[in-house]
Amino acid sequence: MSISARPYIGSRDFYPDDMRFREWMFGVPRRICKTYGYGEYASPVLEPIELYTAKSSEEIVNEQLYRFTDRGDREVAIRPEMTPTLARMVAAKINSLTLPLRLYSIANFMRYERPGRGRLREFFQLNVDLLGSSSATADAEVMMIAVEILRSYGASDEHFMVRFSDRRLFDSFFSDLDRQTGRLVGRLLDKREKISSEEFDRALQEISTDPSLRDRIAEFISLRLEDLPPLAESGRLASDAVSHLLEVERLLADAVPKGVLSFDPGIVRGFDYYTGLIFEVYDNHPENNRALFGGGRYDRLLGIYGKQEVPAVGFGMGDVTLENFIRNHNLAPAEVAHPEGVYITLFSPELFGQGLRIASMLRQGGICAEVALEPTKKFGKQFEIAQKKGRRFALIVGEDEIAKGIVRVKDLQTGEQKDVVESELVSYLLPEDRIARK
Amino acid sequence: MSISARPYIGSRDFYPDDMRFREWMFGVPRRICKTYGYGEYASPVLEPIELYTAKSSEEIVNEQLYRFTDRGDREVAIRPEMTPTLARMVAAKINSLTLPLRLYSIANFMRYERPGRGRLREFFQLNVDLLGSSSATADAEVMMIAVEILRSYGASDEHFMVRFSDRRLFDSFFSDLDRQTGRLVGRLLDKREKISSEEFDRALQEISTDPSLRDRIAEFISLRLEDLPPLAESGRLASDAVSHLLEVERLLADAVPKGVLSFDPGIVRGFDYYTGLIFEVYDNHPENNRALFGGGRYDRLLGIYGKQEVPAVGFGMGDVTLENFIRNHNLAPAEVAHPEGVYITLFSPELFGQGLRIASMLRQGGICAEVALEPTKKFGKQFEIAQKKGRRFALIVGEDEIAKGIVRVKDLQTGEQKDVVESELVSYLLPEDRIARK
Numbered sequence: 042m043s044i045s046a047r048p049y050i051g052s053r054d055f056y057p058d059d060m061r062f063r064e065w066m067f068g069v070p071r072r073i074c075k076t077y078g079y080g081e082y083a084s085p086v087l088e089p090i091e092l093y094t095a096k097s098s099e100e101i102v103n104e105q106l107y108r109f110t111d112r113g114d115r116e117v118a119i120r121p122e123m124t125p126t127l128a129r130m131v132a133a134k135i136n137s138l139t140l141p142l143r144l145y146s147i148a149n150f151m152r153y154e155r156p157g158r159g160r161l162r163e164f165f166q167l168n169v170d171l172l173g174s175s176s177a178t179a180d181a182e183v184m185m186i187a188v189e190i191l192r193s194y195g196a197s198d199e200h201f202m203v204r205f206s207d208r209r210l211f212d213s214f215f216s217d218l219d220r221q222t223g224r225l226v227g228r229l230l231d232k233r234e235k236i237s238s239e240e241f242d243r244a245l246q247e248i249s250t251d252p253s254l255r256d257r258i259a260e261f262i263s264l265r266l267e268d269l270p271p272l273a274e275s276g277r278l279a280s281d282a283v284s285h286l287l288e289v290e291r292l293l294a295d296a297v298p299k300g301v302l303s304f305d306p307g308i309v310r311g312f313d314y315y316t317g318l319i320f321e322v323y324d325n326h327p328e329n330n331r332a333l334f335g336g337g338r339y340d341r342l343l344g345i346y347g348k349q350e351v352p353a354v355g356f357g358m359g360d361v362t363l364e365n366f367i368r369n370h371n372l373a374p375a376e377v378a379h380p381e382g383v384y385i386t387l388f389s390p391e392l393f394g395q396g397l398r399i400a401s402m403l404r405q406g407g408i409c410a411e412v413a414l415e416p417t418k419k420f421g422k423q424f425e426i427a428q429k430k431g432r433r434f435a436l437i438v439g440e441d442e443i444a445k446g447i448v449r450v451k452d453l454q455t456g457e458q459k460d461v462v463e464s465e466l467v468s469y470l471l472p473e474d475r476i477a478r479k
Numbered sequence: 480m481s482i483s484a485r486p487y488i489g490s491r492d493f494y495p496d497d498m499r500f501r502e503w504m505f506g507v508p509r510r511i512c513k514t515y516g517y518g519e520y521a522s523p524v525l526e527p528i529e530l531y532t533a534k535s536s537e538e539i540v541n542e543q544l545y546r547f548t549d550r551g552d553r554e555v556a557i558r559p560e561m562t563p564t565l566a567r568m569v570a571a572k573i574n575s576l577t578l579p580l581r582l583y584s585i586a587n588f589m590r591y592e593r594p595g596r597g598r599l600r601e602f603f604q605l606n607v608d609l610l611g612s613s614s615a616t617a618d619a620e621v622m623m624i625a626v627e628i629l630r631s632y633g634a635s636d637e638h639f640m641v642r643f644s645d646r647r648l649f650d651s652f653f654s655d656l657d658r659q660t661g662r663l664v665g666r667l668l669d670k671r672e673k674i675s676s677e678e679f680d681r682a683l684q685e686i687s688t689d690p691s692l693r694d695r696i697a698e699f700i701s702l703r704l705e706d707l708p709p710l711a712e713s714g715r716l717a718s719d720a721v722s723h724l725l726e727v728e729r730l731l732a733d734a735v736p737k738g739v740l741s742f743d744p745g746i747v748r749g750f751d752y753y754t755g756l757i758f759e760v761y762d763n764h765p766e767n768n769r770a771l772f773g774g775g776r777y778d779r780l781l782g783i784y785g786k787q788e789v790p791a792v793g794f795g796m797g798d799v800t801l802e803n804f805i806r807n808h809n810l811a812p813a814e815v816a817h818p819e820g821v822y823i824t825l826f827s828p829e830l831f832g833q834g835l836r837i838a839s840m841l842r843q844g845g846i847c848a849e850v851a852l853e854p855t856k857k858f859g860k861q862f863e864i865a866q867k868k869g870r871r872f873a874l875i876v877g878e879d880e881i882a883k884g885i886v887r888v889k890d891l892q893t894g895e896q897k898d899v900v901e902s903e904l905v906s907y908l909l910p911e912d913r914i915a916r917k
Binding site for chain 2: 043044045046047048049050052053054055056057060061063064075076077078080081082083084085086087088089091092095107109110111112113115117119129130132133134138139140141143144149151153163171174176178179182295344345346347348380381382384393394403404407408409410411412414415416426429430432
């Protein structure tokens with residue numbers, strides 16, 4: 042009986058062509074994070090279940106968590122997000138870590154979802170977090186990194202928009218609502234761009250019978266940054282949130298044009314652990330006009346480990362929506378589509394040792410070199426393989442050439458052939474070889 | 480109630496210090512694989528259970544697999560090794576892939592084991608595989624990569640040894656034993672260096688009452704390479720295995736000294752899917768004299784997907800034993816212990832914007848720069864943080880220096896201070912900064 046060769050539903054196999062894209066895609070933020078002084082961390086794929094029952098969103102815990110009992114009767118889950126793990130890791134070493142802590146990671150996560158566009162069960166996510174500072178400078182830095190990452194893909198400021206707000210604005214503006222009603226109104230706000238205004242009104246009526254609520258929501262979501270200070274003075278908005286937001290906006294003003302950075306009181310983030318600033322990055326592409334990723338401040342997540350609270354701000358950036366963004370705006374460099382290096386073909390089986398010698402010379406020079414393994418195959422057959430592999434160059438090793446100390450180099454993109462002296466081979470190929478240029 | 484901050488038993492948190500080591504440790508083989516023309520691939524962390532029940536070792540399936548039923552009633556397992564997945568992936572695309580295929584991956588795996596020295600539940604493994612060629616050149620290439628990786632860590636040929644054999648030698652030499660007895664004798668051979676000769680004899684008597692078996696085992700494990708051809712001629716050993724082994728040895732003779740490459744008929748590999756050449760790399764360190772990693776040929780693993788068989792050879796190299804090897808032989812470069820870049824301290828809060836400007840200039844030059852986020856903190860306090868962080872340099876931004884267009888650079892290793900003109904800052908720091916040199 043034969044078994045299926047398909048990957049588990051909602052997860053993906055990455056072949057080298059896919060992997061080169063993914064490595065490039067995550068290589069960009071990796072470099073940005075490093076230059077901002079962020080250190081990379083990693084964590085186990087399994088976590089104790091309490092990590093999520095304690096503080097994640099209800100939807101994740103009840104419907105999406107991959108959870109099971111291990112052979113030792115421990116309740117565990119495959120991580121569905123990074124933030125609870127990060128909080129755990131920082132809490133575990135809080136006495137030996139130097140604050141502020143700048144951290145990033147790139148890891149896989151699993152959520153039991155119905156796979157669809159932009160949504161898979163196993164996905165990868167970059168997480169960027171800054172712990173140990175509650176100041177607006179920290180929020181501004183984290184948002185700036187998000188912007189720099191998109192710019193580093195070659196995205197221009199017309200391609201995206203950063204909307205930001207603060208959880209405390211909503212909480213203070215609607216302080217009369219009980220906790221559960223407030224939460225439902227927040228959820229509804231989050232959905233408002235995906236539903237019609239009739240649907241919105243109907244849903245709102247189910248949440249509350251208060252006739253003034255609809256108008257107050259309309260007032261709230263139309264607030265502009267300049268409306269905030271008077272409302273803070275009159276006590277309708279939390280004044281610490283307002284001054285913090287204005288400070289973040291001021292810190293970013295020079296680096297991010299007004300049209301890109303936009304205050305939007307209507308944004309709400311899904312996780313319950315956010316306590317202050319929240320932001321979402323939107324794709325401006327007409328066919329993908331949606332939130333790409335987002336983040337925010339979570340100042341009270343470490344306490345569940347019985348340690349001191351540590352103020353923190355961060356964001357997570359998933360690979361599926363990010364890849365959509367890159368492909369929609371055509372940002373991937375053409376060279377990502379092709380493997381690096383050369384394929385060495387041999388005119389006769391006796392030349393295998395010579396092929397190895399030349400390969401070794403190239404590798405020491407930093408060039409990728411693959412040698413025909415079955416030189417007994419006809420030269421034409423070897424050459425066909427070289428072409429199918431999509432590498433840039435084929436090298437042809439023949440008796441006459443070896444005797445003269447040269448190698449024939451065929452550019453498989455242009456078809457051009459050139460005899461190159463062995464000692465000059467590396468310097469001839471190097472400028473065209475991407476592994477060396479990395 | 481507070482919950483534990485410890486990672487799941489047998490798994491590890493990687494903080495930036497650990498991660499720099501791991502990135503360096505896997506960066507070395509990554510580069511070697513690339514220069515040999517191997518393409519990176521990746522796979523889902525969950526696989527359908529059939530992948531392992533079909534062909535992995537019994538011990539793994541029955542005792543070590545992390546298996547559970549998902550919310551859609553599918554039986555799944557967290558991958559315990561890569562080879563079955565690789566076979567699945569290649570089978571799935573066999574019609575569009577160009578053979579020979581050179582592939583590598585670095586991934587995490589889980590096995591339910593009792594955690595101990597060199598053994599964890601979650602571990603990372605490099606896998607290197609060459610598919611589509613049954614020739615000795617393929618086996619020699621894969622073994623050569625294993626050697627090159629160790630050499631690239633700076634290991635000398637005295638540090639390790641490569642022992643190799645062929646499954647078919649054992650099978651032909653003991654062809655009179657039934658399958659189950661043969662398997663048990665193989666397992667016992669595998670353990671022989673870890674137990675006393677009395678224990679060995681006792682275990683052997685439990686397996687078989689054949690009085691000649693003990694002597695035949697002694698004869699078998701003392702076979703040298705030169706003994707093989709006559710035994711092949713007399714029909715006591717499979718002659719195709721013997722000629723293949725001799726060819727592999729000949730191909731490697733120039734590149735690997737005799738003392739490093741050693742024929743050892745007594746090596747046995749745990750997985751049932753091996754069909755030909757097998758090899759193990761041993762650490763020569765007196766306190767860690769054990770197998771570091773190994774691999775072999777598996778020519779009949781793709782058939783279970785109902786597709787054509789594809790000959791294949793490869794090895795897996797786990798991070799735990801590899802790290803022991805590196806640390807025992809003191810091979811990690813000192814710089815791996817320290818984070819890259821500079822920490823920018825500010826003499827007064829008003830200088831924050833200047834700090835950002837200088838940071839941005841450094842980052843564009845490829846240097847990691849972290850800025851003090853709470854410049855309201857006293858300068859001495861900021862400087863203390865810079866020192867604790869273990870970065871190489873602290874930059875001091877002050878009013879007077881800014882006015883003169885200079886920055887004070889303090890080398891935190893030597894204590895030396897120097898005023899550097901802003902425009903020369905990048906070229907002053909760059910040679911000492913590791914991110915740029917990578």
